[in-house]
Amino acid sequence: MNGLAFVLRRTLLTIPVLWVMSIIVFLIIRLVPGDPVRTMLGFRATAANVAEVRRQLHLDEPLLQQYLDWAGGLLHGDLGQDLVSKAPLAELLAQRLPVTFELTGLAMLLAIAVGVPLGVRAATGGRWVKRLTSGFVVAGISIPDFWLGIMLVLVFAGTLTLLPPSGYVPFGDDPMQNLSYMVLPVLTLATAEAAYILRTTRSAMESVLQRPFVTFLRAKGISRRRITYGHALKNSAPTIVTVIGIQIGVLLGGAVIVETLFALPGVGRLIVTAVNQRNYPTVQAGVLAIAATFIIVSLITDLFIGWLDPRISDGASR
Amino acid sequence: MISQSITATAIVLAKSAPRRRHRLPVTTTVGVALLALLILAAIAAPLLSGHNPETVETARVMGAPNALHPFGSDVLGRDVLSRVLFGLRVSLLVALSSVAVATLIAVPLGLIAGYFGGWLDSLISRSLDMLLVLPALLLAITLIAIVGPGSTVAALAIAIIYLPILARVMRTSTLVVSRQEYVLGSRSRGASAWRILSSHVAPNAIGPVIVQASVLSGFALQLEAALSFLGLGTQPPTPSLGGMLADGRDVLTQAPWVEIYPGLAIALAVVAFSLLGDGLRRALDPTGVAS
Numbered sequence: 001m002n003g004l005a006f007v008l009r010r011t012l013l014t015i016p017v018l019w020v021m022s023i024i025v026f027l028i029i030r031l032v033p034g035d036p037v038r039t040m041l042g043f044r045a046t047a048a049n050v051a052e053v054r055r056q057l058h059l060d061e062p063l064l065q066q067y068l069d070w071a072g073g074l075l076h077g078d079l080g081q082d083l084v085s086k087a088p089l090a091e092l093l094a095q096r097l098p099v100t101f102e103l104t105g106l107a108m109l110l111a112i113a114v115g116v117p118l119g120v121r122a123a124t125g126g127r128w129v130k131r132l133t134s135g136f137v138v139a140g141i142s143i144p145d146f147w148l149g150i151m152l153v154l155v156f157a158g159t160l161t162l163l164p165p166s167g168y169v170p171f172g173d174d175p176m177q178n179l180s181y182m183v184l185p186v187l188t189l190a191t192a193e194a195a196y197i198l199r200t201t202r203s204a205m206e207s208v209l210q211r212p213f214v215t216f217l218r219a220k221g222i223s224r225r226r227i228t229y230g231h232a233l234k235n236s237a238p239t240i241v242t243v244i245g246i247q248i249g250v251l252l253g254g255a256v257i258v259e260t261l262f263a264l265p266g267v268g269r270l271i272v273t274a275v276n277q278r279n280y281p282t283v284q285a286g287v288l289a290i291a292a293t294f295i296i297v298s299l300i301t302d303l304f305i306g307w308l309d310p311r312i313s314d315g316a317s318r
Numbered sequence: 319m320i321s322q323s324i325t326a327t328a329i330v331l332a333k334s335a336p337r338r339r340h341r342l343p344v345t346t347t348v349g350v351a352l353l354a355l356l357i358l359a360a361i362a363a364p365l366l367s368g369h370n371p372e373t374v375e376t377a378r379v380m381g382a383p384n385a386l387h388p389f390g391s392d393v394l395g396r397d398v399l400s401r402v403l404f405g406l407r408v409s410l411l412v413a414l415s416s417v418a419v420a421t422l423i424a425v426p427l428g429l430i431a432g433y434f435g436g437w438l439d440s441l442i443s444r445s446l447d448m449l450l451v452l453p454a455l456l457l458a459i460t461l462i463a464i465v466g467p468g469s470t471v472a473a474l475a476i477a478i479i480y481l482p483i484l485a486r487v488m489r490t491s492t493l494v495v496s497r498q499e500y501v502l503g504s505r506s507r508g509a510s511a512w513r514i515l516s517s518h519v520a521p522n523a524i525g526p527v528i529v530q531a532s533v534l535s536g537f538a539l540q541l542e543a544a545l546s547f548l549g550l551g552t553q554p555p556t557p558s559l560g561g562m563l564a565d566g567r568d569v570l571t572q573a574p575w576v577e578i579y580p581g582l583a584i585a586l587a588v589v590a591f592s593l594l595g596d597g598l599r600r601a602l603d604p605t606g607v608a609s
Binding site for chain 1 (some may be wrong): 374448451452453454455456457459460461462463464536540543544547548549550560563567570571574577578580581584588589592
């Protein structure tokens with residue numbers, strides 16, 4: 001019963017967060033000093049031009065009216081139109097989001113598959129394991145992802161010609177080719193992430209292994225392996241999952257760069273192109289889509305943590 | 319639960335209060351030395367490079383590294399070494415100034431929120447939380463979309479991104495320090511809030527913020543490079559590390575040196591800042607408030 005109350009509570013809490021986020025995305029474009037229309041039209045635009053475009057974009061209406069119109073459209077799935085192609089933004093996003101989801105999803109899976117086992121080894125292994133993993137953490141966090149991506153292209157596409165340097169084929173058209181285009185972008189995005197997850201797993205495991213119950217298990221004669229994977233990792237899981245949830249936001253941000261670098265037609269590249277074209281409705285819709293994704297992923301991770309550690313869902317619903 | 323952990327932290331902080339001389343770990347020394355070297359190189363860029371970073375030499379287009387141009391030349395025949403040095407200048411300036419601006423605003427906000435609590439705390443904390451709804455890079459891109467690209471805008475955008483993080487650290491640290499006996503003692507003697515904050519709380523609570531600021535400086539440098547790489551930060555012809563990476567992308571296989579050196583410079587700077595942060599953490603924030 002308690003568990004259900006937690007799920008409901010946490011899910012309902014997402015609604016105000018989404019609402020606040022929609023206000024922020026709406027206000028940023030309108031309240032930050034600087035006139036988007038001026039920036040869009042350039043210096044040579046006359047006052048009449050500017051006024052005309054402001055009218056077209058409904059920027060001359062009262063702020064509240066603008067928000068109500070925009071939010072009303074959002075609730076009906078109407079995100080407005082792309083200024084350049086005149087395509088409905090909901091359609092554009094529906095084409096672009098799967099690419100971004102594939103990229104960030106695969107990168108996160110790879111980062112978890114590398115980061116968690118290495119983190120466990122770093123907490124339990126010998127001196128050399130600790131040193132090597134620390135080196136990986138420092139390098140992974142410090143190397144800028146876009147530079148890593150360029151270097152990967154240089155090695156795997158330029159010198160070894162094993163993989164295509166950039167481009168995209170939808171998964172539905174040719175799954176193998178789709179994956180071959182995804183290898184380098186996913187590696188680029190996953191490396192720093194794996195380093196973060198490794199570091200988190202290591203410190204969570206180190207602190208759990210110091211708890212009295214571990215000493216008790218050892219005294220009981222339970223094998224080291226079972227203590228590490230069966231007990232300590234299980235108890236570290238909530239911490240690790242929390243960090244993974246937060247890091248998905250970082251990945252979604254990083255996708256902007258990686259998509260630009262590898263010419264992947266995702267939402268990130270859509271936003272960058274739109275910024276360069278001064279195409280505000282598209283920037284707004286793209287940012288909104290990514291922020292909403294992040295909020296929903298946070299909801300899912302929180303629910304998952306509640307399931308992993310019933311003390312959290314019990315405490316929260318009481 | 320929270321008050322218990324705060325009391326525990328306070329005890330640890332109080333125990334470590336008499337400042338012992340800390341022997342710097344090797345990694346910290348390396349970090350400080352590396353950072354000093356990079357900053358010196360950036361300051362002395364005009365003396366070190368020997369070339370104008372913006373001079374186009376058509377005869378040297380994509381020229382390989384040699385004695386005169388140790389890092390080679392780029393697609394327009396410009397000297398890569400001098401562009402890296404001058405780019406480092408812009409990058410360090412943007413990184414340090416953005417974190418400095420964020421810290422200057424975050425410290426008073428965190429102090430007020432942590433010391434006075436109540437509705438002031440809720441107002442400050444919730445308003446800052448709103449900035450964390452968007453992923454950092456997206457927030458920066460959105461701001462730049464409106465104001466237009468440039469290094470000043472990039473610096474301000476980065477400052478806005480880091481403001482809530484630094485303010486949160488200052489608030490937590492203030493909460494811990496405010497509960498200590500010497501603060502209570504000062505309050506019972508009738509000292510004004512301003513006096514307690516400025517002479518007791520702020521100096522003792524600032525440590526974790528400095529630690530966090532040094533780590534964030536490295537990430538700010540990376541963020542500036544990312545923005546310039548996307549064409550949204552420092553604008554050409556001013557050399558910037560991120561911009562150089564964008565320029566050299568198309569000639570990657572013919573002239574890899576155009577890409578390798580600016581990237582290495584960014585990575586080295588980030589490593590230097592994070593090693594410095596680790597060292598400062600041991601000295602100023604032994605209980606880990608900053609993390």
